[in-house]
Amino acid sequence: MHKVFASTASNQSEMPFALVEGEPLTVIPQDLYIPPDALLVFLEAFEGPLDLLLYLIKRQNLDVLSIPIAAITRQYMEYIHLMEQLELELAAEYLVMASMLAEIKSRMLLPRPTESQDEDDPRAELVRRLQEYEQFKKAAEDLDNLDRLEREIHLTHIDIPKFKVKLALPTVELNDLMSAFRDVVNRAEQFASHHVDREPLSVRERMVIVLDRISAEDFTSFNDFFNPAEGRMGVVVSFIAILELLKESLIELVQTEPYAPIYVKAKS
Amino acid sequence: MEIEKLKPILEALFSASDKPLSVNQLFDLFVGDIEQPTRDEIRKAIEELSEKYSANGFELKQVASGYRFQVRTDFETWVVRLWEQKPPRYSRALMETLALIAYRQPITRGEIEDIRGVSVSTNIIKTLLERDWVKSLGHKEVPGRPTLYGTTSGFLDYFNLKSLNELPTLAEIRDIDQFNPELVLFPEEKKEVASNH
Amino acid sequence: MEIEKLKPILEALFSASDKPLSVNQLFDLFVGDIEQPTRDEIRKAIEELSEKYSANGFELKQVASGYRFQVRTDFETWVVRLWEQKPPRYSRALMETLALIAYRQPITRGEIEDIRGVSVSTNIIKTLLERDWVKSLGHKEVPGRPTLYGTTSGFLDYFNLKSLNELPTLAEIRDIDQFNPELVLFPEEKKEVASNH
Numbered sequence: 304m305h306k307v308f309a310s311t312a313s314n315q316s317e318m319p320f321a322l323v324e325g326e327p328l329t330v331i332p333q334d335l336y337i338p339p340d341a342l343l344v345f346l347e348a349f350e351g352p353l354d355l356l357l358y359l360i361k362r363q364n365l366d367v368l369s370i371p372i373a374a375i376t377r378q379y380m381e382y383i384h385l386m387e388q389l390e391l392e393l394a395a396e397y398l399v400m401a402s403m404l405a406e407i408k409s410r411m412l413l414p415r416p417t418e419s420q421d422e423d424d425p426r427a428e429l430v431r432r433l434q435e436y437e438q439f440k441k442a443a444e445d446l447d448n449l450d451r452l453e454r455e456i457h458l459t460h461i462d463i464p465k466f467k468v469k470l471a472l473p474t475v476e477l478n479d480l481m482s483a484f485r486d487v488v489n490r491a492e493q494f495a496s497h498h499v500d501r502e503p504l505s506v507r508e509r510m511v512i513v514l515d516r517i518s519a520e521d522f523t524s525f526n527d528f529f530n531p532a533e534g535r536m537g538v539v540v541s542f543i544a545i546l547e548l549l550k551e552s553l554i555e556l557v558q559t560e561p562y563a564p565i566y567v568k569a570k571s
Numbered sequence: 572m573e574i575e576k577l578k579p580i581l582e583a584l585f586s587a588s589d590k591p592l593s594v595n596q597l598f599d600l601f602v603g604d605i606e607q608p609t610r611d612e613i614r615k616a617i618e619e620l621s622e623k624y625s626a627n628g629f630e631l632k633q634v635a636s637g638y639r640f641q642v643r644t645d646f647e648t649w650v651v652r653l654w655e656q657k658p659p660r661y662s663r664a665l666m667e668t669l670a671l672i673a674y675r676q677p678i679t680r681g682e683i684e685d686i687r688g689v690s691v692s693t694n695i696i697k698t699l700l701e702r703d704w705v706k707s708l709g710h711k712e713v714p715g716r717p718t719l720y721g722t723t724s725g726f727l728d729y730f731n732l733k734s735l736n737e738l739p740t741l742a743e744i745r746d747i748d749q750f751n752p753e754l755v756l757f758p759e760e761k762k763e764v765a766s767n768h
Numbered sequence: 769m770e771i772e773k774l775k776p777i778l779e780a781l782f783s784a785s786d787k788p789l790s791v792n793q794l795f796d797l798f799v800g801d802i803e804q805p806t807r808d809e810i811r812k813a814i815e816e817l818s819e820k821y822s823a824n825g826f827e828l829k830q831v832a833s834g835y836r837f838q839v840r841t842d843f844e845t846w847v848v849r850l851w852e853q854k855p856p857r858y859s860r861a862l863m864e865t866l867a868l869i870a871y872r873q874p875i876t877r878g879e880i881e882d883i884r885g886v887s888v889s890t891n892i893i894k895t896l897l898e899r900d901w902v903k904s905l906g907h908k909e910v911p912g913r914p915t916l917y918g919t920t921s922g923f924l925d926y927f928n929l930k931s932l933n934e935l936p937t938l939a940e941i942r943d944i945d946q947f948n949p950e951l952v953l954f955p956e957e958k959k960e961v962a963s964n965h
Contacts, residue, residue: 350860351886396886434941435883442871443863445936450841452926454855457839457847459586459826461629461783462641463650472702473661477730483663484670485744491686507676508735511721514677514708552712553677553719570712582825583843588850600849628779646780652797653785664898689894690856 346386352400353436355382360433367433370426372411376404403429509544513567514553522557522566572601572608577616578623585620585631585640593637665695669704673738676721677708696720704729769798769805774813775820782817788834788925832924832931862892866901870923871938874905874916893917901926 349355359378360370383401386393410425450456517523528541545567548554557566584592584600594613601607608616617638621631629642642650668691671683683691699705704726710716722735732738781789781797791810798804805813814835818828826839839847858866865888868880880888896902901923907913924931 350864351884353885394886400885432883432885436885438939438941439864439867439871439883441939442936443860443867446867446870446927447858447863449927449929449936451928455841455844456928457587457844458786459640459783459837459839460589461586461837462632462639463784464641464644464647473659475661475666475729477732479666480670480673480730481739481744483666484674485741487667487670487687488741490688505736507674511676511708514719514721553709569709579823579825579840580843580846583839583847584825584850586826586837587839587847600846626776628776628781629783640783642780642784643776646777649777649797650780650784653781662898688891689898692898 342385343389343391346382346389346391350440351394352379352397353433354440355379355397356400357433357437357440367430367437370430370433372404372408372426376408379404505540506543506547509540510548510553513541513544513548514569517554517567517569519569522568525556525565525567528567572606572612574612574616574619576606577608577612578620581613581616581620585638588639591634591637591639596637661698662695664689664691665698668695669699672699672705672720673722673726673735674741677711677719678721679711679717679719681717769803769809771809771813771816773803774805774809775817778810778813778817782828782835782837785836788831788836790834793834829928830930831928832921836925838928859892861886861889862895865892866896866919866923869896869902869917870919870932870935873918874908875918876908876914876916878914899926 349358356375356379357367359375359382360367365371380401383393383397386397407425407429452458513528516527525545528545529538530541531538533541545554545556549556552570555568555570557568558564581597584597594610594617597613598608598610617631621633624631624640627643628646629640631638632641664687667687668683671686672678675682675686680691680696696705699720700707702725703723705720706723708719708721711719727734778794781794791807791814794810795805795807814828818830818835821827821837824840825843826837828835829838861884864884865880868883869875872879872883877888877893893902896917897904899922900920902917903920905916905918908916919932924934929935
């Protein structure tokens with residue numbers, strides 16, 4: 304775990320500024336310690352490199368039109384470094400921006416030919432992008448502040464008596480259902496973390512039957528779930544279904560003493 | 572509280588609520604307010620509102636568990652026409668939700684969202700419950716106690732299945748795809764209509 | 769048809785419908801009736817109803833796809849007490865994407881990414897499509913034929929708007945000409961850079 308501290312570079316009238324241990328720090332005010340989790344949330348709050356740059360500019364009360372490229376680039380790189388240290392998934396976009404900043408910085412250091420002074424500021428493109436992003440960041444906030452359904456706007460729910468409505472319900476073919484399932488599974492498999500197992504449906508169905516029969520109040524005999532007429536397969540399916548339900552903590556098995564009857568009840 | 576001030580508040584509450592509201596429930600809603608109506612004031616306001624809506628397209632009606640606005644039966648002729656139009660089509664989101672409930676039951680809404688990667692709207696669940704294809708099987712004992720959903724016998728009947736076992740397995744669905752590449756289960760334009768619902 | 773006779777029918781229809789109803793949709797509902805109102809009569813009745821409900825707990829409101837009854841926001845304080853569920857929240861990434869589609873439509877995903885400076889996740893686009901806030905308007909005739917997105921009337925209805933014109937105006941971008949090249953040299957900054965290297 305990395306120890307992360309926040310310090311105010313107070314002489315520069317900056318807002319709290321976080322640094323990783325190991326960076327040259329002069330004073331670390333104890334009260335400004337940011338727990339790593341909080342810092343993670345803070346860093347994850349950025350919607351991308353433009354958002355981070357805007358933050359760095361705004362917190363120094365600077366205008367987008369007059370970005371001190373060197374200072375901003377240095378701070379930007381410190382955040383990138385922090386994100387790497389915290390093993391935040393660092394989007395490639397952040398690195399592209401870093402190289403763009405480095406390029407602008409190097410071009411600004413070069414002596415510029417006097418005659419073409421009124422154009423070609425290397426920062427112009429960056430400023431244009433920042434302005435455009437800022438514009439839509441604001442638009443998104445305005446949009447979010449509009450009254451909207453489910454939040455400020457509530458529709459009326461006026462009851463409709465039992466009219467003889469010939470409700471035309473959509474029809475669905477089994478094929479539609481199958482292809483919907485295939486698609487959702489195909490998609491889920493692209494994102495490796497979700498594994499949709501191909502359990503036999505008989506177990507799933509039996510799980511539902513068991514859940515239907517039990518309640519939290521009553522004890523249902525364990526034996527009742529096994530019907531010898533179903534043969535060995537049926538018994539095994541019931542048994543697996545009960546184990547699966549136990550694993551998912553959906554049911555409880557109760558046995559007062561060894562060899563006493565076992566009862567099944569819903570988790571209360 | 573003045574009756575005239577209370578009346579529009581009650582109108583807002585009756586119209587917004589999807590359940591009837593009793594005098595006691597209404598009284599409780601104001602607890603803690605600086606201006607709090609008495610039960611008698613609420614009763615008086617309801618009386619005046621019933622009078623006010625006596626000639627409207629809907630009325631304030633008393634039922635067992637309280638009062639609610641309801642459409643007047645006199646207008647049934649026109650109201651039913653709202654639904655007699657061509658049958659709507661289910662969205663892709665609804666179909667996928669139904670498929671996951673069928674194949675992965677018992678399953679919670681959160682689990683469906685995890686697999687689909689998108690949030691599932693309350694309306695989808697509501698539609699499936701109303702269609703009687705899906706039912707609540709209880710609650711999962713995790714924080715929030717989410718509802719567990721499963722399919723109903725109505726679902727099996729609709730799709731002409733004797734049991735869930737008759738649903739083709741994923742491997743079988745994929746086999747069908749392989750052997751009948753020309754047999755497209757979900758033609759392109761159908762897909763688009765569905766997602767635009 | 770007499771306006772006084774039409775008004776309660778429209779009240780019943782607006783209160784029963786779960787979607788906004790337009791003048792044309794209403795007109796179509798009466799087709800074939802002996803007494804059939806004209807579009808102008810329907811408009812007149814709606815106008816009078818809007819007036820009638822102007823001081824009630826709910827109002828007849830015009831949004832993009834028609835008119836609907838909705839609870840007046842003045843009474844939100846009490847109405848929200850009816851529900852336990854919190855309204856859904858949408859991420860900044862989603863709102864920024866939606867804002868770009870609303871203000872810059874037709875727009876491709878790549879164009880959104882260029883302005884935001886980050887990639888737009890498939891889930892965001894999917895959620896926007898599923899909520900029926902955004903739709904495909906076709907394809908841009910450039911390599912890859914990317915989809916062009918625009919907003920739907922469902923988007924306007926959700927945000928309580930009659931048309932895109934009612935969206936908050938975009939903040940003005942200050943002209944890049946204001947950008948004074950004379951002032952760009954920051955001596956201390958340069959010094960800092962030099963001493964860092």
